Amino acid sequence: MTYDVAIVGSGFSAIALTINLLRFLPSSASIAVIGDDPGFGRGTAYRTEFYLHRLNVPAARMSVFPDRPDDFVEWLRRQGRAAFAEDFASRGDYGLYLRDTLASLLRPRERRARVDFVKAKATACVQCESDGLVFCLDNTGELKARNVILALGVGNADLPLPKDRVDEAARPRIIENPWRLGWLSRVGRTDEICIFGSGLTMIDQVLSLRAQGHRGRIHVLSRRGLVPHPHSARRAAPVPPELPESREISTLLRALRRQVDKGADWRAVIDGLRPQTQALWQSLGTEQRGRFLRHALAWWNIHRHRIAPEVFTRFDALMKDGTVTVHAGYLRSIEKEGSGASVHYRRRGRQDIAAFHADWVVNCTGMERAGIGHSPLLTAMRDRRMIAMDDLGLGISVDPQSRVLDPQGRPQPGLFAAGALTAGQFWEITAVPDIRVQAKALAETVAAEIARRAPPYARIA
Ligand SMILES: Cc1cc2nc3c(=O)[nH]c(=O)nc-3n(C[C@H](O)[C@H](O)[C@H](O)COP(=O)(O)OP(=O)(O)OC[C@H]3O[C@@H](n4cnc5c(N)ncnc54)[C@H](O)[C@@H]3O)c2cc1C
Numbered sequence: 001m002t003y004d005v006a007i008v009g010s011g012f013s014a015i016a017l018t019i020n021l022l023r024f025l026p027s028s029a030s031i032a033v034i035g036d037d038p039g040f041g042r043g044t045a046y047r048t049e050f051y052l053h054r055l056n057v058p059a060a061r062m063s064v065f066p067d068r069p070d071d072f073v074e075w076l077r078r079q080g081r082a083a084f085a086e087d088f089a090s091r092g093d094y095g096l097y098l099r100d101t102l103a104s105l106l107r108p109r110e111r112r113a114r115v116d117f118v119k120a121k122a123t124a125c126v127q128c129e130s131d132g133l134v135f136c137l138d139n140t141g142e143l144k145a146r147n148v149i150l151a152l153g154v155g156n157a158d159l160p161l162p163k164d165r166v167d168e169a170a171r172p173r174i175i176e177n178p179w180r181l182g183w184l185s186r187v188g189r190t191d192e193i194c195i196f197g198s199g200l201t202m203i204d205q206v207l208s209l210r211a212q213g214h215r216g217r218i219h220v221l222s223r224r225g226l227v228p229h230p231h232s233a234r235r236a237a238p239v240p241p242e243l244p245e246s247r248e249i250s251t252l253l254r255a256l257r258r259q260v261d262k263g264a265d266w267r268a269v270i271d272g273l274r275p276q277t278q279a280l281w282q283s284l285g286t287e288q289r290g291r292f293l294r295h296a297l298a299w300w301n302i303h304r305h306r307i308a309p310e311v312f313t314r315f316d317a318l319m320k321d322g323t324v325t326v327h328a329g330y331l332r333s334i335e336k337e338g339s340g341a342s343v344h345y346r347r348r349g350r351q352d353i354a355a356f357h358a359d360w361v362v363n364c365t366g367m368e369r370a371g372i373g374h375s376p377l378l379t380a381m382r383d384r385r386m387i388a389m390d391d392l393g394l395g396i397s398v399d400p401q402s403r404v405l406d407p408q409g410r411p412q413p414g415l416f417a418a419g420a421l422t423a424g425q426f427w428e429i430t431a432v433p434d435i436r437v438q439a440k441a442l443a444e445t446v447a448a449e450i451a452r453r454a455p456p457y458a459r460i461a
Helices: 012-024 071-078 091-106 168-173 181-186 200-211 249-261 266-283 286-304 309-320 376-383 419-426 432-453 456-460
Strands: 002-008 030-035 114-119 122-127 133-137 142-150 193-196 218-222 324-337 340-347 353-358 360-363 403-405 411-417
Touching: 002 012, 002 133, 002 432, 012 030, 012 091, 012 432, 030 142, 071 091, 122 376, 142 432, 168 324, 168 340, 168 360, 181 360, 193 200, 193 353, 200 218, 200 309, 218 340, 249 266, 249 286, 266 286, 266 419, 309 324, 324 353, 340 360, 411 419, 411 432, 419 432
Parallel strands: 002 030, 002 142, 030 114, 142 411, 193 218, 193 360, 218 324
Antiparallel strands: 122 133, 133 142, 324 340, 340 353, 403 411
16 A cells, blocks of 8 residues: 555654644545654653653643643643643653553544554665655565655664774773663662763763662763753743844854843743744854854753753762762773773863773763764665755755755655754754644645645545
8 A cells, every 4th residue: 555644753753743644634544654663652762761861841841732732731630740831740751641642643543544553664765656655664565655754863873982992892891872771780889880971861871870779980071071051940931032133153142142141041041042043043054053063062052951950959969979070071092991991081171181990881972963874764865865964964954844855955745854854954853842843834734735636536525
């Protein structure tokens, strides 16, 4: 059979797309969701069971429906949680909310489009002679669809450390994919840990270690040694940004700083910017976008991607009592030392080399950019000239309607993308409040496309 729509991916983007397609497609339509993740719809972010793995966005902004903002808060209340709009719920609960919401939309079978969940990895894709695209799946042959939405996320592949810096004998003590949580069970109670990267993934891992009884020292190493800021317990109302006409990134950032110097709460200024971030990004040239990524990204991340106050309090206490030490510097080498490793690094702004011992080295530098190289499917599509990387390598080229562009910049009929893959076009498109808006718009576009192509009698019916 040929599906009307195939969604490739099994995280939040795929679930939000499915939910919206069910709202907009007629009951005669068919949807296939191809995903290789066992916890469908939960992705890396929402499959956790640990209560301190919290959302970093207040519950009031996490509804899967942009036009029904209370949906998640109401779901929490129906589960008997004392939930408030500004609470930072657990990510595990959020995964359950997504599963429940989808399940409730799937129940009335006769009144909705057909949905088939195909547990497989899509490995390649070719254009059909007649109409649509055919996907090769790693376990069930092929799947054909007239419209396709790529919702692959940033990928959760291993994050290899540079080969020339690592003594092969130390390899067994290096964890290149912290999301395979099995590694935690191999850690001894007093083992010393080195974590590369000082962002949200690092904080997740530190709290998971402590929760399972780990009491050893933890060294965190990142180029700047910057750690995410907390949300404030009492959220100030967002302040509209006072931006100049200039589209120079340094001038824009200076204007924001000036607003804060004049007395505005910095969190309120960042939050006020958020509704405009996509439009602002789209109005910048490639050179200015590149400058932002090179010079401001680390600071942007810690101010923009803040953590729940309770999570910060726990983490901060570990820094204050000396359990966690954050180092700013550059990795020089990892050498075998005893049953573990010694980690050598150059301190930021200095020439001398420092070192510490670690029984385990964990790479939490994260996949900030989707790119193409990590995905055999995207690599195959690029080689067939069906997709192209965006100018800055953040993801793939799409137009403002999320239509995938070929290397000549032409929209590919029936081929769309969602989520992190579209960061080159939208930048702010990796979190729920933005993806849900994109998912609704995409579902409407695809539904209109299907209605346009349907034979006239089907439209009348
Ligand atoms: C630890 C963590 C915490 C986060 N917390 C928050 C938060 O509190 N609030 C917030 O708004 N955002 C948060 N985020 C951002 C989060 O990425 C988004 O909210 C959202 O989960 C992104 O979903 P996605 O579907 O686009 O990507 P993903 O969740 O990465 O899902 C993509 C899925 O596609 C599958 N896939 C990839 N390639 C193929 C293929 N070829 N064939 C089949 N399947 C494939 C992958 O296995 C994966 O399951 C967090 C992210 C992480 C990692």
